[in-house]
Amino acid sequence: MALIQIFLLVMSFAVLFYFSRFRSRALDRLAVTLISMIAVVMILFPTWTTHLANLLGVGRGTDLLVYLGFVAAAFLSVLFYAKSRDTEERLTEVARAVALLQVRMPTLATDTQQTTHCPEGTDSAVGNQEDQRA
Amino acid sequence: MDRRTLTEARVDHPLVTVNCEVEHVTRTFADRPASEVFVVVAAYNECSVLAETLAPLVASGYSTVVVDDGSSDDSWSVLQNLPVYALRHPTNLGQGAALQTGVEFALSRGARYIVHFDADGQHCESGIPSLLAPLWTGEADIVFGSRFLRREDTRQIPWQRNLLLRVAISVNYLFTGLRLTDAHNGFRAMTASAAGLIRIRENRSAHATEILTLVRKHRLRVTERPTTVIYTSYSRAKGQRGLAAFGILFDLLMRRFVRWH
Numbered sequence: 001m002a003l004i005q006i007f008l009l010v011m012s013f014a015v016l017f018y019f020s021r022f023r024s025r026a027l028d029r030l031a032v033t034l035i036s037m038i039a040v041v042m043i044l045f046p047t048w049t050t051h052l053a054n055l056l057g058v059g060r061g062t063d064l065l066v067y068l069g070f071v072a073a074a075f076l077s078v079l080f081y082a083k084s085r086d087t088e089e090r091l092t093e094v095a096r097a098v099a100l101l102q103v104r105m106p107t108l109a110t111d112t113q114q115t116t117h118c119p120e121g122t123d124s125a126v127g128n129q130e131d132q133r134a
Numbered sequence: 135m136d137r138r139t140l141t142e143a144r145v146d147h148p149l150v151t152v153n154c155e156v157e158h159v160t161r162t163f164a165d166r167p168a169s170e171v172f173v174v175v176a177a178y179n180e181c182s183v184l185a186e187t188l189a190p191l192v193a194s195g196y197s198t199v200v201v202d203d204g205s206s207d208d209s210w211s212v213l214q215n216l217p218v219y220a221l222r223h224p225t226n227l228g229q230g231a232a233l234q235t236g237v238e239f240a241l242s243r244g245a246r247y248i249v250h251f252d253a254d255g256q257h258c259e260s261g262i263p264s265l266l267a268p269l270w271t272g273e274a275d276i277v278f279g280s281r282f283l284r285r286e287d288t289r290q291i292p293w294q295r296n297l298l299l300r301v302a303i304s305v306n307y308l309f310t311g312l313r314l315t316d317a318h319n320g321f322r323a324m325t326a327s328a329a330g331l332i333r334i335r336e337n338r339s340a341h342a343t344e345i346l347t348l349v350r351k352h353r354l355r356v357t358e359r360p361t362t363v364i365y366t367s368y369s370r371a372k373g374q375r376g377l378a379a380f381g382i383l384f385d386l387l388m389r390r391f392v393r394w395h
Contacts, residue, residue, distance in 0.1 A: 019392045082394035089394075092337055095223050096235045099201070103239065104213065104220040106198075118181040118208055 002057035004067065011071045019078050028079060035072045042068075168195035170247060171266065172240035175200045176232030177253035181209040185216065190259035191251070192217055199240050200253070201232040219243075229320075230341025234334040241326060248329040250322040257321050261361045265323035268357050275328040275354040278314060279321030279361030287362050295365075298379060309386060310346040314358060318342045321361050328354050339378060340385040 018027070042049045042065055049061030058064045173196045177184055184200075191198045198218040202209050204226035213220035221235060237248055247269055251257050261279065268274040281287045281299075291299070302317035322345070324332070331352045336344040349356055 016391070021393070023393050078392060081388065082392055085388070085392075086394040088337065089335065091225075092227055092231050095225055095227055096231070096238070099221045099223050099235050100239060100242075102222065104222075106217040106219055107214075118184075118212065 004056040004058050004064070007056055008067055008071065012074070015071065015075050015078065018075075019082065023082070031075065032079075035075070038068070039072075166246070166270075169197050170245065171249060171262070172197045172199055172243070172245035172247070173249045173251050173262070174233055174236035174240055175251050175253045176203055176229045176236060177201065177205065177209055178203040178226060178229070178232070179205045179207045179209065180253040181205065181207045181212050183255045184209055184212050184253060187251075187253055187255045188216055188218055194259060194262075196249070196262070197240070197243070197245070199236045201236040203227060203229070203232040228337035228341070229339065230334045230344070231337040233341065237329050237332075237334075241329060245326050245329070248324050248326065250320055252320045255366065256363050258362055258364065261321065261359075262323070264359050265321065265361070268359070269323060269325055273355070274357040276322065276324040276332075276349060276356055278316065278356065278358045279319045280314070280316035280358040281319060281361065281363050282315040283358060283360035287360055290363060290365055292365060302379060302382075305383065306343055306346055309343055310350050312346050312350055312356065314346070314356070316358070319361065319363070321363075324354075328352075336385060336389070338381070338385070340382045340389075343382065343386055344389075 018031075042061070046061055049064060051061075053059065053061045053064035056064065058067070173191050175188065175191075175198065177200055180187070188198060188200065200213055200216075200218050200220050202213060202220065202222040204223045210220070210222055219239065221239060223232060223235065233250055240248055247266060249262055249265065251259075251262075257279075265277045265279060268277050281291055288296070299317055303314070306317045307313060318339075320342075331354070332345055332348045334341045334344055334348075
């Protein structure tokens, strides 16, 4: 097994492990900074890149860049997914608080005129359904 | 004791043909009033069937809580004219979130029992007492309705839905270890204390599996009761598609392996 394969496997597991256990805001920022710095260095010093690539058993520096790029992309994808879910949960809490503040209490049936326009059947079924159930 | 006249009625509506047994009864359960039972309905753009779905619930004396999940139709106006508790999410969050909001509200009003009930007319109100029965005999903390306990209920299910459900049931078992015969049946009943323990954090369709996970986590006593689900052309037009099912799996896996707090 080439060194690069071992290296990439280790990196992939590190990413997985990071997100399931050790995640913290500070480490997120560190990781993003590190990724950016490595990208800059590799672009500015292509000879170093080639040297490192050869050490790991990869032919070209560009190839190494691509491999590392994938790891970075995976990391960033999961990172932003996590941030997005966190925001969604916070949004839910706020929306729920708003809903609970404006409860409409049951009133007895009055003879208020029914002025609502509920479309027949298929309109609401086919409409903008974000919520679906079995 | 209940004074009841049992009639089998076909309620005809251009969209919904309901074949439920309609019991005209003032419901009491072991001398406790039906108003202690809070039926929580999560509704999103169901204005055309909402009034009919809610009418039997109100007539039986249950405390009905309807959460309008940011509908873009006239659901909210319809709710103004009904004797129900109406809550509205400012934006669409999903059925799980809407149920959680409704349940939290119900508990704050002193609910003794909580029932989850679908807004689209798929559930029969007359099935509620059989779901509640194990709760007040103390046999269980939470009761799930199942379409697969009676042949006549199972036969109602369109074959595509049936197939998808079988897969979902296996996935549920994999994720939760609970041997249940139905997955994603929105008809559930639970005690107030069980409801307090089940805090739904999955906003969308994954909430059904999340409930099972929480049941397992808190070691709640579970049982199932047969329920009928009415599939009309209206409700068939909605419903889980394969892609949505994949979405559920994805959400569950993410929650299991990624921390975002």
